[in-house]
Amino acid sequence: MSEVHRYVVSHVLTFAPAIPNVRKQRKLDPGSQVDGDAETAPRKRKRENDLPPETYKPVEEEEPTEEGKPEKESDGFEDIWKVVDMLNERSKLDTLEDVPNAKEVGRKEVKIECNHQIVIREDLGHVCRVCGMIVRKADTIFDYQWEKESRPRSYLYGTRSKDAGEIVVGNVTVSEDLIALDVAIHPRHAQHIKPHQLEGFEFLVKNLVSDKPGGCILAHAPGSGKTFMIICFIQSFLAKDPSARPLVVLPKGIVGTWKREFQRWQVEDMPVYDFYSVNATKREDQLKILNSWQSNMSILFVGYEQFSKIVCCKGDEITAPVCRDMLLMVPNLLIMDEGHTPRNNETNLQESLSQVRTPRKVVMSGTLFQNHVKEVVSILNLVRPKFLNTGSSRLIARRIMSQVAISGRRIPKDPRKFDKAFAESVEETLLHDENFTRKKHVIRSLKELTEDVIHYYKGDILHELPGLIDFSVFLKLSPRQNELVQKLEGYEYLKRSAVGTALYMHPCLSEMSEAGAADKANILTDATVDTLFESVHVGDGVKAKFFINILKLASSAGEKLLAFSQHILPMKFLERLLVKMFGWHVGMEIFVITGDTSAVDRELAMDKFNNSADSKVLFGSIKACGEGISLVGASRVVILDVHLNPSVTRQAIGCAxxxxxQKKVIVYRLVAAESPEENLHETALKKEGISKLLFESNGPHCTAEDFKLNRVSISNCQDEFLDNNAMRRDIQALYT
Known part of the structure; x- marks a missing residue:
C-alpha cells in the first residue's frame, strides 16, 4: 500500500465523523490539536499550517485535464486533501522532474477577541469591564506634570526667547529642558500594548524625559513591536510638549511602513512629512517640507543616505546650510530605526547623526550586534557620547578590561584608544577564550555596564506563534560543481563570494558570474538567462534542485516560500527557471524585491504576495528585503547562500x-558541503554566538553547549518535506 493510501485509510476513515467539531475547535483555538497517534506527523503539520491568506481567488489558468469541470463545493476535507496532495507530490520527486502544482482551497480563520472597554479602578488600574482583564496595573500608571529648567547653551540656528527655558527656531518655541512629570500611554494604545512594550515605554521615559536626558537603545527582536511602542511614546511626548519636533531617520525602503503605522495608531490628526512621496530632490523643495514640519506639530521621516547628504553638503546653494541647520537644531527627539546602520564611526553617516544637538536619541534595532563588538561600542557612543569614559561606566569598563584575557596589553588612557582596545579584547575573549567561566564573568559585567542604556528583549512574544524550525542544510555538490570549486581559491574574497554563490546554485552560472560590474547589467536580462536552459540539466546544480523540490512540495501543500540571496544572478536564474518549468509569471505567482525596486512597487509586491491565492514564491535581496517588512504570507524560507553577517540572515527570517x-515557519539555510562556503558558515556561526552570549545567555546557568548547532537525522527532523529519497540523496548533514 502506498504512503498516500495509508494516510487516507488511517486519517479519512478513522477521523471523518469528528472533522466538523475539530474544524470548529481549531478556529476558536488555533493552538489546539486533534487527539490521535503521535506518529502521524503529516496530519499534525497540516493542523498547524492550514490557514490560508485572508482573501482567496480561484486560480485562473486551469490545468488541461481540469478544463470544463464545475467548481466543487467544500466537503469539509480540505485539510486531508492538502496533505494527500503533498504526499503525492513527495512520492513523485524520485521519478518526475517537472510536475504541475496542485491547487489549494481554504477559508478564513475566525478570530474571537475582546475589544476592551477600559474603566479605571484605583486599586487595580485600567480594567476591561467586558472581560475583566487588567490591561494596565495601577502601580505602572504615571502621574507627572511638566516643568522647565534653564541651562546655558549655544545655538547654531535660532534665538533665545524671553523664557530662559526655551529657544525660538523660526516660528516655533521649543522647550529646551523637559522634566518628566506627566507622561502616560494613551488609553487606546493601552488596550493593545504588550508587557515588554510597556517596559520599553517606561525605559524611554526614564532616559528621555528627565532633568538630565540621555540617549538609549531598544534592542528588541525583529517582529516584537518596536515601531508601535515608539509611536506610543512619541504621541505621549507630543501630548505634553506640542512644540516638540520628532525626527525619524531610517532606511528609505521602510518609510511607507512607518507612515502606515502612524496613521493606524495616531490619536489626533497629525501631519507626517517625508522627502520621497513628493519627490523632493532639490534643496529648495526640501526646505519647504522642513518649514512645514517646523511650523506644525508633526513628524519628519528622512532616509539615512538623504540625511547624510544634507548635513554633509558643501554646495553653493543658499538653502543648503539652512536645511542642514534645521535638521541639526529643530528636533528634540531623534529616532533611528534599524539603528545598526550607522555603526561605523568612520563614516559620514555616524558623524552627521552625532551632530544633532538633542541628547534625546533612540536607536532601534532587532539585531544590534552585526559583525564586531566595536560596532556596538560605536552605537553606544552615538546615543551617549564617550560612554565608556564617563561616570560609573568608566569604572565598569576598566573592571571588564581586567577580566578579559589580555596578553601583556596595557590599558590605554586616551578615550579613543581605550574604546578600540576594549572592543578588541572583549571580542577576542568571547570568540576564542576556552575558559567559559571567564566568558560568563565578562558577560555579567557587560550587562551591568549597559543595563541603563540598552533595553533588550529577545522576543518571547514570538513564542505565541505556531513555531520556528531553523535548519542548516549541508548539500553534496554535483561532480561538475566539485570540478569548478577548485579554482575559487585563487580569487580575492569579494569575487570568490560572488562566483561561489553562483557556482553552488548551478555550474552553468560560473562563467557568467565572473563578468565585471559593467557587463552584469547586460547579462542579467531575461533573454540572456533564458539561453542557459537550452543545454542545462537542473540536477547538475544541487541548490537549484533542492529549491525546486521544496517549492513543489510547498505549492502542493498550499504554502508559500521566500528565497533570499545576497547576489542577484542566482535569484534571476531561479526566477526564469520557474517561468520555463511551470509557466508562472512575475507579478502573479512570482515576486521579486531588490535594492532597485521602488517604494511603490515594493509595497505592491508585499501586499499581493501576502494576500493573493495565486502567489507562490518571493525572491528578495537579503539586505534590501530584510529590514522592517512583513511577509507573513510565507511559511517556508530558503536562505540560498551564507552571509558573513549573521544578523542580516536573522532579519530575513524575521520577515516571515x-x-x-499563522503557520509554523521552517527555514533552510543552504550550505555547499566540503567547499569554502563551509568556512563562511562556521565564521558566521561564531559571530551569531557572540550576539547570543551578549543578549540571550541565561547568566550563571549557561554553558558552551547552549550555543552549538545540533545535528539531527532526517527521520526525526519534524519536517515531512525532507523525509523522502530525492531529498536524502542530496543532503550530507542536517543541523538545527
Missing part, C-alpha cells in the same frame, strides 16, 4: 517569523 504569522 513575526506577529501575524
Amino acid at each position: 517569523f513575526r506577529p501575524g504569522q
Whole structure:
C-alpha cells in the first residue's frame, strides 16, 4: 500500500465523523490539536499550517485535464486533501522532474477577541469591564506634570526667547529642558500594548524625559513591536510638549511602513512629512517640507543616505546650510530605526547623526550586534557620547578590561584608544577564550555596564506563534560543481563570494558570474538567462534542485516560500527557471524585491504576495528585503547562500517569523558541503554566538553547549518535506 493510501485509510476513515467539531475547535483555538497517534506527523503539520491568506481567488489558468469541470463545493476535507496532495507530490520527486502544482482551497480563520472597554479602578488600574482583564496595573500608571529648567547653551540656528527655558527656531518655541512629570500611554494604545512594550515605554521615559536626558537603545527582536511602542511614546511626548519636533531617520525602503503605522495608531490628526512621496530632490523643495514640519506639530521621516547628504553638503546653494541647520537644531527627539546602520564611526553617516544637538536619541534595532563588538561600542557612543569614559561606566569598563584575557596589553588612557582596545579584547575573549567561566564573568559585567542604556528583549512574544524550525542544510555538490570549486581559491574574497554563490546554485552560472560590474547589467536580462536552459540539466546544480523540490512540495501543500540571496544572478536564474518549468509569471505567482525596486512597487509586491491565492514564491535581496517588512504570507524560507553577517540572515527570517504569522515557519539555510562556503558558515556561526552570549545567555546557568548547532537525522527532523529519497540523496548533514 502506498504512503498516500495509508494516510487516507488511517486519517479519512478513522477521523471523518469528528472533522466538523475539530474544524470548529481549531478556529476558536488555533493552538489546539486533534487527539490521535503521535506518529502521524503529516496530519499534525497540516493542523498547524492550514490557514490560508485572508482573501482567496480561484486560480485562473486551469490545468488541461481540469478544463470544463464545475467548481466543487467544500466537503469539509480540505485539510486531508492538502496533505494527500503533498504526499503525492513527495512520492513523485524520485521519478518526475517537472510536475504541475496542485491547487489549494481554504477559508478564513475566525478570530474571537475582546475589544476592551477600559474603566479605571484605583486599586487595580485600567480594567476591561467586558472581560475583566487588567490591561494596565495601577502601580505602572504615571502621574507627572511638566516643568522647565534653564541651562546655558549655544545655538547654531535660532534665538533665545524671553523664557530662559526655551529657544525660538523660526516660528516655533521649543522647550529646551523637559522634566518628566506627566507622561502616560494613551488609553487606546493601552488596550493593545504588550508587557515588554510597556517596559520599553517606561525605559524611554526614564532616559528621555528627565532633568538630565540621555540617549538609549531598544534592542528588541525583529517582529516584537518596536515601531508601535515608539509611536506610543512619541504621541505621549507630543501630548505634553506640542512644540516638540520628532525626527525619524531610517532606511528609505521602510518609510511607507512607518507612515502606515502612524496613521493606524495616531490619536489626533497629525501631519507626517517625508522627502520621497513628493519627490523632493532639490534643496529648495526640501526646505519647504522642513518649514512645514517646523511650523506644525508633526513628524519628519528622512532616509539615512538623504540625511547624510544634507548635513554633509558643501554646495553653493543658499538653502543648503539652512536645511542642514534645521535638521541639526529643530528636533528634540531623534529616532533611528534599524539603528545598526550607522555603526561605523568612520563614516559620514555616524558623524552627521552625532551632530544633532538633542541628547534625546533612540536607536532601534532587532539585531544590534552585526559583525564586531566595536560596532556596538560605536552605537553606544552615538546615543551617549564617550560612554565608556564617563561616570560609573568608566569604572565598569576598566573592571571588564581586567577580566578579559589580555596578553601583556596595557590599558590605554586616551578615550579613543581605550574604546578600540576594549572592543578588541572583549571580542577576542568571547570568540576564542576556552575558559567559559571567564566568558560568563565578562558577560555579567557587560550587562551591568549597559543595563541603563540598552533595553533588550529577545522576543518571547514570538513564542505565541505556531513555531520556528531553523535548519542548516549541508548539500553534496554535483561532480561538475566539485570540478569548478577548485579554482575559487585563487580569487580575492569579494569575487570568490560572488562566483561561489553562483557556482553552488548551478555550474552553468560560473562563467557568467565572473563578468565585471559593467557587463552584469547586460547579462542579467531575461533573454540572456533564458539561453542557459537550452543545454542545462537542473540536477547538475544541487541548490537549484533542492529549491525546486521544496517549492513543489510547498505549492502542493498550499504554502508559500521566500528565497533570499545576497547576489542577484542566482535569484534571476531561479526566477526564469520557474517561468520555463511551470509557466508562472512575475507579478502573479512570482515576486521579486531588490535594492532597485521602488517604494511603490515594493509595497505592491508585499501586499499581493501576502494576500493573493495565486502567489507562490518571493525572491528578495537579503539586505534590501530584510529590514522592517512583513511577509507573513510565507511559511517556508530558503536562505540560498551564507552571509558573513549573521544578523542580516536573522532579519530575513524575521520577515516571515513575526506577529501575524499563522503557520509554523521552517527555514533552510543552504550550505555547499566540503567547499569554502563551509568556512563562511562556521565564521558566521561564531559571530551569531557572540550576539547570543551578549543578549540571550541565561547568566550563571549557561554553558558552551547552549550555543552549538545540533545535528539531527532526517527521520526525526519534524519536517515531512525532507523525509523522502530525492531529498536524502542530496543532503550530507542536517543541523538545527
